[in-house]
Amino acid sequence: MKITDIQIYANCPDRNFVxxxxxxxxxxxxxxxxxxxxxxxxVVAYLTEHIKPCLIGKDAHQIEDIxxxxxxxxxxxxxxxxxxxxSGIDMALWDLKGKVTGLxxxxxxxxxxxxxxxxxxxxxxxxxxxxxTNLGKLIDQGYKAVRLQCAIPGLxxxxxxxxxxxDYFELQxxxxxxxxxxxxxxxxxxxxxxxxxxxxEKYGNEIELLHDVHSRLTPIEAARLGKALEPYHLLxxxxxxxxxxxxNYQVIRNHTTTPLAVGETFNSIWDAKELIExxxxxxxxxxxxxxxxxxxxxxxxxxxxxxxxxTAPHGPPDISPIGHAAHAHLNAWVPNFGIQEFVGFGGQKxxxxxxxxxxxxxxxxxxxxxxxxxxxxxxxxxxKYPYKRSYLPVSxxxxxxxSDW
Ligand code: KDG
Ligand code: MG
Numbered sequence: 161m162k163i164t165d166i167q168i169y170a171n172c173p174d175r176n177f178v179x180x181x182x183x184x185x186x187x188x189x190x191x192x193x194x195x196x197x198x199x200x201x202x203v204v205a206y207l208t209e210h211i212k213p214c215l216i217g218k219d220a221h222q223i224e225d226i227x228x229x230x231x232x233x234x235x236x237x238x239x240x241x242x243x244x245x246x247s248g249i250d251m252a253l254w255d256l257k258g259k260v261t262g263l264x265x266x267x268x269x270x271x272x273x274x275x276x277x278x279x280x281x282x283x284x285x286x287x288x289x290x291x292x293t294n295l296g297k298l299i300d301q302g303y304k305a306v307r308l309q310c311a312i313p314g315l316x317x318x319x320x321x322x323x324x325x326x327d328y329f330e331l332q333x334x335x336x337x338x339x340x341x342x343x344x345x346x347x348x349x350x351x352x353x354x355x356x357x358x359x360x361e362k363y364g365n366e367i368e369l370l371h372d373v374h375s376r377l378t379p380i381e382a383a384r385l386g387k388a389l390e391p392y393h394l395l396x397x398x399x400x401x402x403x404x405x406x407x408n409y410q411v412i413r414n415h416t417t418t419p420l421a422v423g424e425t426f427n428s429i430w431d432a433k434e435l436i437e438x439x440x441x442x443x444x445x446x447x448x449x450x451x452x453x454x455x456x457x458x459x460x461x462x463x464x465x466x467x468x469x470x471t472a473p474h475g476p477p478d479i480s481p482i483g484h485a486a487h488a489h490l491n492a493w494v495p496n497f498g499i500q501e502f503v504g505f506g507g508q509k510x511x512x513x514x515x516x517x518x519x520x521x522x523x524x525x526x527x528x529x530x531x532x533x534x535x536x537x538x539x540x541x542x543x544k545y546p547y548k549r550s551y552l553p554v555s556x557x558x559x560x561x562x563s564d565w
Contacts, residue, residue: 173507194449198338284320286310319374477506517533
């Protein structure tokens with residue numbers, strides 16, 4: 161099965177996605193997601209200029225060798241641009257192997273470890289009341305686990321709150337430069353425990369609750385928050401601090417029993433090695449699209465399992481349906497799977513461009529048995545929605561200091 165061509169698409173069906181299509185001499189093609197929010201065209205250039213010429217004529221069955229060739233062969237290892245490009249190629253090759261064998265990817269990984277995939281939804285709001293109303297709506301839709309984010313009183317805007325937007329998929333900024341958002345740690349730390357206290361008062365202990373700090377704290381501040389949230393027993397507290405310095409998580413761990421999750425910006429198993437070995441985290445949140453594709457995620461899951469760390473792949477709106485499908489196949493197989501983040505399937509434009517193998521029902525995703533990843537991509541339809549440059553926001557403190565977003 162020789163690779164005859166690789167096409168790379170950047171489109172914006174409500175938000176930007178980078179799609180890789182690998183064509184072969186069998187007539188079959190594979191699809192991969194190479195979307196890196198806010199830096200899409202850097203990945204497109206890497207794929208077009210540096211990867212594509214090396215792969216034409218290669219055997220598409222050689223997934224492992226191609227992964228090693230692109231990783232070790234670049235000499236310049238890791239980094240989000242390189243790894244997102246490799247991830248797109250890797251997913252497309254797994255998709256192809258599934259199509260040529262007639263099997264869904266989870267079968268190639270070793271078969272199903274479970275019949276359905278537990279997800280957590282997002283409830284957010286401009287006030288505690290609004291957030292809890294939205295939590296109630298998700299409970300009514302059958303969700304067993306929900307992430308709570310709420311506008312912080314006294315701050316103009318807060319991470320994870322939709323404000324006037326109705327849908328996550330509309331969230332991409334249309335401003336020409338990164339929007340700036342305020343941050344105040346004291347206001348945040350004084351407020352967040354009351355959100356969870358009221359959630360438990362209103363909805364009891366059956367529903368699993370989660371929260372994303374989005375890397376805004378120092379380790380000792382995160383330890384304080386973890387302790388304050390202990391009475392409300394979260395499933396996990398996400399991204400309490402950035403993890404460039406993996407030992408930061410030991411500081412948090414030494415002070416609190418609130419379970420910890422991190423990993424959505426990880427490019428490699430090396431980003432998580434010390435976190436896992438020192439048992440500083442409970443859930444690894446790396447994503448197939450940003451962490452080396454299915455080949456790399458499989459290795460990370462196996463390594464994490466030795467330390468009783470479970471997987472909880474990042475599932476934001478800025479991963480395409482191809483990336484979400486890759487997670488679903490991994491989640492069906494990974495023995496130490498924890499939970500999948502899920503924000504819905506996107507709007508009308510997206511569903512015209514991508515078809516996918518997933519169905520939501522009562523707090524779980526169900527995956528069908530289509531060969532490969534089970535996703536298709538309509539190039540004709542996609543061409544109606546050209547890429548639009550867009551940036552993630554930046555954070556500043558009240559005095560103007562640039563802070564972690
Ligand atoms: O592109 C950045 C988003 O993917 C990220 O902000 C979403 O933190 C996020 C999450 O947990 O989904
Ligand atoms: Mg997050």
